[in-house]
Amino acid sequence: MSKVDDFDSIISEDSEQKEMDAKNRWVNKMLKSAKRKHRLCPYYDKKTQACFLMLTLKGTDGKCDRDGRFDNCPIFIEYLEKAYQHYVEKKKPLPSDFQDLVNPWLVI
Numbered sequence: 001m002s003k004v005d006d007f008d009s010i011i012s013e014d015s016e017q018k019e020m021d022a023k024n025r026w027v028n029k030m031l032k033s034a035k036r037k038h039r040l041c042p043y044y045d046k047k048t049q050a051c052f053l054m055l056t057l058k059g060t061d062g063k064c065d066r067d068g069r070f071d072n073c074p075i076f077i078e079y080l081e082k083a084y085q086h087y088v089e090k091k092k093p094l095p096s097d098f099q100d101l102v103n104p105w106l107v108i
Contacts, residue, residue, distance in 0.1 A: 026094055027080045031071075033098035040068035041076060053079050 034042070043052040044064050053075045054062035070076040083101055087094050095101045 023081065023084050026084055027077060030080050030083075030095075030098050030101065031077075034070065037098060038070075041066075041070035041073065043076070043079075044068035044070075051075060057082075 040046070041051070041053075041064070044050075045052065046068065049063050049067075051062055051064040054060060054064070057075060057079060066073055080101075084094070
């Protein structure tokens, strides 16, 4: 491997790391915003204990095993990561608050 190839790989790894940092910062910001506004997950149905994100993202009829808590819910985090990718791909400004995050694009 030449020095140029090494340099290119270092630069590409650095840019990927910066993108992951920005993504993680935004996801954490949305989690904090959602915690301020909602005590339980906004996509959780108390009556049936169903997770609407699980229905939408996974296509399975799943009961929420976290009782509506979304602190470290992998499905809620996956939803936020997909939303981030959608906004970045479309070159739209990222929402600054969870209430600004709308999901008309999340139709599977």
